[in-house]
Structure formats: C-alpha cells, structure tokens
Amino acid sequence: MNRTHSALLSFMGIAALGGCGSALGAANEVVIGDIDDLSGNYADVQGQGGIEAIKMAIADFGGTVLGRKIVLLTADHQNKPDVGASKAREWADQNGLNMLIGGSNTGVSIAMAKVAGAKKVPFFAVGAGGSSLTNEDCTPYTIHYSYDTTSLANGTASTIVKAGGKTWYYITADYAFGTQLQNAASKVVEASGGKNLGAVRAPLGASDFSSFLLQAQGSGAQVLGLANAGEDFSNSLKAANEFGLTKSMKPAALLAFINNIHSLGLKSAQGLYLTTSFYWDLNDETRAFSKRFFEKMKAEPTMDHAGVYSATLTYLKAVKAAGTTDPEKVMAELHRAKINDMFAKGGYVRADGVMVHDMYVMQVKSPQESKYPWDYYKLVKQMKGEEAFGPITGLCPSARR
Amino acid sequence: MTTVFGVPLAVILGQLMLGLVNGAFYALLSLGLAVIFGLMGVVNFAHGALYALGAFAALLGMKWLGLNYWVALLAAPAAVAVLGLAAERALLRHVYKLPPLYGLLLTFGLALVIEGTLFQLFGSSGDSYPVPEALRGAWNLGFMILPIYRGWVILASIVVCTGVWFVIERTRLGATLRAARENGALLQSFGVNVPLLFAATYGGGAALAALAGVLAAPVILVTPHMGSSLVIVVFAVVVIGGMGSILGAIVSGLGLGLIEGFTKVVYPEASNVIVFVIMAVVLILRPAGLFGKE
16 A cells, blocks of 8 residues: 555656746846746747747846846746745745746736735736736736736727627636636627627637537627637637638637637638737837747747737836836836837826737738738727726726725 | 427537537547556556647648648557557556556656657647548538538547457457456467567557547647547546446447537536546446446
C-alpha cells in the first residue's frame, strides 16, 4: 500500500508543478510582474508574445526609470485563480512588485485584482474581458486596459442590429465570462431595437458544437452570437460552416483575436463581425510596432500584445512624471495623463478604472479580398471610446467618491 | 409535427444523428484504450495526447510533405504507432510488474511531454485541416442536413471497430495476444516473442488513437490540447463498457454518444456530465461495467 501511496503523492506533485517565477527584488529596481496563461488555451492571445511586448516596451523606454533598473517577472497562472493570486502576493511581499500586468482569464484577474488592491500595487488588466473588473470587483488600483465585455458588445452587437440583424440567438460558454458577454450583448441588442430569441449554454471546452448549432438554427434567428472565446469560438464557427449555418445566419464574434482568425482561415471566418482595440494594419504606427513584433514572434500582434506594450509604457511614463513609484501618486498621475501611442489616441483612465479609448468594429475579409499575409480585417466603424465603453455604472464604490 | 418530451421528432432525430457521430469518435478512442488495458493491463493516460499527435501528423504531412487526407489516414497512425512502440520499449515495459498506478503515472507524464512539445513547437491557437475534396458537401436526410464528412466518420469508425474486434476475439493472433496477458511466461516457453507482442499492442492502441485524431482533424481545430478534455470522457466510456472489454468499449462508445446527443436537446448544461452520471450508476449496479467479467 505504501508504494501506491507514494505513487499517488507524486501524481499530485506533477499536477501541482507549474510556472515557478524567478527573481530577487532590490531597492534600486522597478519591478513589473506579468501573470498570464503561458501554457494553456489562451497562451497565444498574450502569453509569450505578451512577455516579448513588455520587454520591447521596457527597452524602448531605455531600460531604467528614475535611475532605477526596470525588472520583469513572469509566471504562468495555468488558468487557476489561486495560482495567480498567490504569485501576485508573493511578488508583492518578497520582490517589491511595483506594477502588475494581468493576462487572459477574467476569473484569475479578479483574484489578482483583489491582491493588488490590498497590497496597493497598480494592476493593469489586459487580457481579461469581464467588465466586472471595473464594476463589482473594482479596486482603486485596477486599470482595465485593452477591452472589456461592454465595449465588445457595444461594438459588434449594435453594428449588426443597425445593419439589419434584428433577431439573435447565442451560443454561450457556460462560465462567468460567457454569461457576462451574453448579457452585455443582449442588452445592446434590445436597446438598439433588436430581439433576443434565446441562448444555449455550451460547456467550456466542448469538443463538438454541432448540436448546439442545430438548436440555434431551429430558433430562426438572423444572427448567431458567439459568446465564447479561443478554441470554443473557433470550433463553433468551424461547425457552423460545415453545417451550412452561415448561409442562413450571420455569425457574430463577441470576442475574437487575430490569432483565432489566422488558425481558422478566411474561408471559415469570412464575413464575420468582431470588435477589437487594435489591428496591426490600421496605420503606419501600428504597422511599425507590428513589424518589430512579427520579427520576434512570427505572428502579427493581437490587441492584447499591443495592449501590454502600451500599458507598460503608460505606467513607466506615469512613474517618470510622478518622480516616484509610490502607488498613490502613480495612480493619481495615471488618472490624470492622456495616453497617446500606437495603441490609443487621447486615451484616459476614468474614475472606475476603465482606460477609455477608441474601439474598431471589423469585418473579416473573404479570401479574394485578402491581398497579402495577415490581411484579414476591413474597418467597418471606428467607435469613440465614450460610445464603446458606455457611462460609468456606479457599481464601483471607489468611482462614486 | 410529432413531438417527444415537447421536442419535435425531427430535432430529436437530428441530435441523435450528431450523437452517433460523437459516439463514433468515443468508440474508436475507447477501443484503443480497451485494447491497451485488456491486453497489457496499462491505463493509458497518454491516449488523448496520441490522438492530438495523430491530428498533427496529418496536418504536418499535408503542409511539409504534401500528403493528402487519404495517405494521412494510413501514414499518421503508422508514424504514431512507431512512436508508441519506442515508448513501450524504452519506458512502459519497466512498469508491468508494478501496481497499475505506475503505468498510469508514466503515461500521464508522457501525455504532458507530448502536449508540451506540441505547444512549444506550434503554439496554442491551433490550425485548420481542410475537409477532403471527395467528402465535401452535405446530404439532406429530410430531418437534418448531414455533412458528408460526418457520415464518413461513422462508417470509418464502425468498420475499424468491427475489424479490431474480429482480430482480437476471433483470430489466432488475437488468441495469442490474450494468452500473453493471461500467462506470458508460459506463452514465451512455447517460443512466442511476448515482449514483441506487448510492444506491438501498445503501438496498435496508439495507432487507433492517432486514427481518431486524423478523422477529427477536418471537423475540429487541431491544437495540442484537443485530446485532454476528450480523454476523460473516453475513460468513463471504457469504465462503463467494462475495463478491457473490446465489445463493451465499442457499444458503450456509440451508445453514450447517442445519450449525450439526446441530453444536448433536453438540458444542454448537463451534456458534459451525463456520461459521468451514467458511469456512477453503472458502477453501483455492475461494478465490472456492462460487458466486463466479474
């Protein structure tokens, strides 16, 4: 029995092994931490590319701020809130963490936001979508930087309803993010004069979406709202094509990144509407950044790659302007400054922590329209930040002050 | 229109058809697991990773060597079988005399290594494999539109499952394989190369997983983690069928696909737990599984 026991223990050991962050803190350093999904389903959305983008930002800033060396710590949260939170706590307690960047996964980011709030560390949520980060779960130290469920819904849903897609049926990932996304979209659809006909909740990571699609088809709705992300999104759209659903219904991606479109291929993804905060081929500035990124990662940056680059620069500029890393003073500076770079023009952090910036409603090109590699999107509408992120809801206590 | 439980019959038939497609995958995957467990006593946790490996082999064969789907259908399982053989000779053969938990741990580690390697090389966002030219389009069955490719999956799975069942249960080779499990030492004394049989069995099981991977490649995104959630369901299928029972794996694979399909109409949220509920019930009533020997 003893043997069995030790085998079981080592089994648990393997399961518990994961990203071990490495670093030692020093007083003459400014410490930036990045906690993200580095090995799971969302690893290509930010992941290693995100680390590379942060390094680019640090190098572009000159590697030092206020005469202190800028140090980057990274860790894999494995999509587990407890792993993310404990890593953040460890860095804050032992490594003198000055700024925390949160990667994909809303659940993990909420857990990290709580730690960062308690430890008074400015927290930039980039990869997570749930808008609860600046509502129920907000703290005075959270900045939601790249996109949120509200802006995605405002972009995609309102555009499609105005274009005549009045009746909606959703395929929703059965967890917090999926529900938040569906709710946000449903509200926008109704407010714009459309109608929600129903939704089917698909388990996260379902291997087959065809039955859910058949139900969507049965609803007779004009628009198929995909309130899911990553692999779930790709597999549901793939099956929608296979079953000819895209002929009778217009698919709408409530969250899609350019790497999803790249792996699906234009043949499956063409015609799809989506909302993004960044596209590599928007203008000379975005192209210049993306070219440098591409040389390192062999892929065009997602909106989160561009987002972490911009967030890192924004933080370092605020530290420089404030002349200190004192969190209160840096946060005050962050709430005061305008953000102008390749990611945002005239962006600003409002009282609840949302970084308000323009969002872009895009439509995926057909294979014939695409002229060169990664030529995937055409711009449908550039949305003003205020329109995209909507008014402050009042659910965040620190914004009410 | 005729209705069952307030759901139109056509919808039910459509969902059952889709359930059968999923069942075809379950049957093929659980068949490989049952072969490996039944003939070697190894709980192969690497099965999901081997399935992903098969899909990647087909994808890379197409991209790098220009191999088409039909070639991949044979070449990818063959390549994965060779890898399986090597893994058996290098690693797995050392744990046969130890309690089953060690085989489980070893294959679990193997799965982590395979999936980690694929992730390092190709990233997590995956890639698409096109549906082969000859199988594009769809049939109108009256109650639903069935893509031809999905029909092909059902056919291929049933042919392969029947073939494997026949070889193991009805031929001399199968009898020898089963004898190796019963009493390897005795069989060896008759001049049969038992270690080779074991290696070939693991290679064969790996090939079945890879074949399922190739079949799945055109319908779902090819990613390093594509097998990791599926393998858990497939384990439940094997347990329901009776650990090591070939026929049990096939029948319960197809049957559970159907039940799962039905659940997706009635209460979709439960569709990923229904298999485990059935597993619990079966384990209470028949601990050896539906087709298992006590």
